[in-house]
Amino acid sequence: MKGKVFIVTGAAMGLGLAAAEELAASGAKLVLVDYNSDALTEAKKHISSSYPDTEVETYVADVSKEEDVKGYVALATSRFGRIDGLYNNAGIEGKQAPLVDYDLEVFKRVVDINLMGVYFAMRHVIPVMQAQNYGRIVNVASVGGIRGVVNQTAYVATKHAVSGMTKNAAIEYGKYGILTNAIAPGAILTPMVAEAFKQVNPDDPKAAETEYAQRNPTRGLGQPKDVAKLVKFLISEENGYVNGQTIAIDGGESNLY
Ligand code: NAD
Structure with missing residues (x-):
């Protein structure tokens, strides 16, 4: 991993920040992307102080x-000369509501970020990887990319x-040494999930968390570091032949019915 160049989107907190830390610990060079400027500055400070040798x-x-996507891809290539891996992680949950009542503006925003954001990143990173004849892409789907989740139609x-686009990128660009996969996390304790528990039970989010955890086969929630370790494998040369898969990391939750 030493000296390899990775782009991480949604890197200011949650799963993105945890993966950035895991990659920084391996000596990688990082381009961290987020729209929360203050949190991004904090994330950089944190990583630079924990791993002073990391660029x-x-x-x-x-x-x-x-245009923003073109900007971060240009920064990666001008600063580091290549892109070895893309962690296409930025995403939002939207609001919880039944399909018919779902707020249309929120629906469109979820599509713009979770679908178009992932697409734009691949659209502009893949040509760089093609020219190198090497690349690894990890898109972030969800258990909600494998099955339905009540009140989360847009998500x-x-x-x-995302899972579908991952399959297409895999079959279209595998011949250029580019392996594309998606991960499907279950409930991992990040700011996004904390917010979801607040929506489920505004008076007692902790009770919502405990109840949700009890439904998981492991009776617990995942930690961002668990996901970061899977991402580190898929985004590295260690992954030599996994391509086009959506890999659940959910304590077995997606096998329940
Ligand atoms: P989070 O809200 O804790 O962090 C997401 C980060 O992405 C934030 O820093 C946010 O500012 C950034 N972001 C959001 N929209 C952006 C945009 N348009 N442009 C740039 N940055 C943007 O969320 P998380 O839990 O870490 O989730 C990360 C990804 O994992 C998301 O795609 C989410 O859908 C997915 N996911 C999370 C879980 C979970 O349990 N935490 C489960 C399944 C999937």
Whole structure:
């Protein structure tokens, strides 16, 4: 991993930050992308102080805007000369509501970020990887990219789409040494999931968390570091032949019915 160049989107907190730390610990060079400028600055400070030898660049971008995506790809190539891996992680949950009542503006925003953001990143990173004849892409789907989740129509639709685009990228660009996979996390304790528990039970989010955890085969939630370790494998040369898969990391939750 030493000296390899990785782009991480949604890197300011949660799963993105945990993966950035895991990659920094291996000596990688990083371009961290997020639209939360303050949190991104904090994330860079944290990584640079924990891993002083790591070269870290940051780029404030809204991944749903193609011009912003072009900007962070240009930064990676101009600063580091190549892109070995893309962790296409930025995403939002939207609001919880039944399909018919779902707020249309929120629906469109979820599509713009979770679907178009992932697409734009692949659209602009893949040509760089093609020229290198090497690359690894890890897109972030969800358990909601494998099955339905009550009151999350927009999220589930976009995460299934991420899984679909992953299959297409895999079969179209595998011949250029580019392996593309998706991960499908279950409930991992990040700021996004904490917010979801607040929506489920505004008076007692901790009770919602405990109840949700009891439904998991492991009776617990996952930690961002668990996911970061899987990402580190898939985004590295250690992954030599896994391509086009959506890999659940959910304590077995997606096998329940
Ligand atoms: P989070 O909300 O804790 O962190 C997401 C980060 O992405 C934030 O820093 C946010 O500012 C950034 N971001 C959001 N929209 C952006 C945009 N348009 N442009 C740039 N940055 C943007 O969320 P998380 O839990 O770490 O989730 C990360 C990814 O994992 C998401 O795609 C999410 O759908 C997926 N996921 C998470 C879980 C989980 O349990 N935490 C489960 C399944 C899937």
